[in-house]
Amino acid sequence: MASQDGGDRADFGCVACCAEDAAVAQAHHRSPDGVRPERMIRDDSHFIVSVQRCGLCSQAFVSVFTEYIDWVASQDAQYRTVLPITDAEADDLMAGRLSPHRAGALGHGRRHLQSDWPSDAEEPSVYWDSGVFEVREGH
Numbered sequence: 001m002a003s004q005d006g007g008d009r010a011d012f013g014c015v016a017c018c019a020e021d022a023a024v025a026q027a028h029h030r031s032p033d034g035v036r037p038e039r040m041i042r043d044d045s046h047f048i049v050s051v052q053r054c055g056l057c058s059q060a061f062v063s064v065f066t067e068y069i070d071w072v073a074s075q076d077a078q079y080r081t082v083l084p085i086t087d088a089e090a091d092d093l094m095a096g097r098l099s100p101h102r103a104g105a106l107g108h109g110r111r112h113l114q115s116d117w118p119s120d121a122e123e124p125s126v127y128w129d130s131g132v133f134e135v136r137e138g139h
């Protein structure tokens with residue numbers, strides 16, 4: 001994994017998958033040639049966890065998607081967290097040695113790409129957040 005040239009960027013990824021601008025980073029993550037799924041860890045309709053890898057720099061990520069059915073609003077709330085992880089952590093997740101529910105603890109001292117789409121919002125908000133986060137299954 002290539003270390004970046006100082007600055008305050010985290011030591012993960014490249015200028016595409018870990019772009020300073022969260023919207024730019026997300027565009028790369030969504031691109032077919034950007035960050036590709038490597039292994040599905042959980043694939044429930046409201047809780048989807050996968051290990052992904054950047055096509056440019058091979059940085060591994062864990063992606064956690066949760067959806068909450070909102071019977072009142074017309075659309076369901078969706079939340080997605082994408083955290084860069086080491087190859088060893090990716091191996092642990094894929095081998096089942098690390099529960100996806102504990103993946104949030106890996107966020108300590110790192111940034112993660114967060115996409116929040118509450119049921120009452122017209123568009124998702126995308127931003128870099130940092131630190132440990134809670135992994136909860138949607139419903």
Ligand SMILES: [Zn+2]
Pocket residue numbers: 013014015016017018054055056057058059
């Ligand atoms: Zn990359």
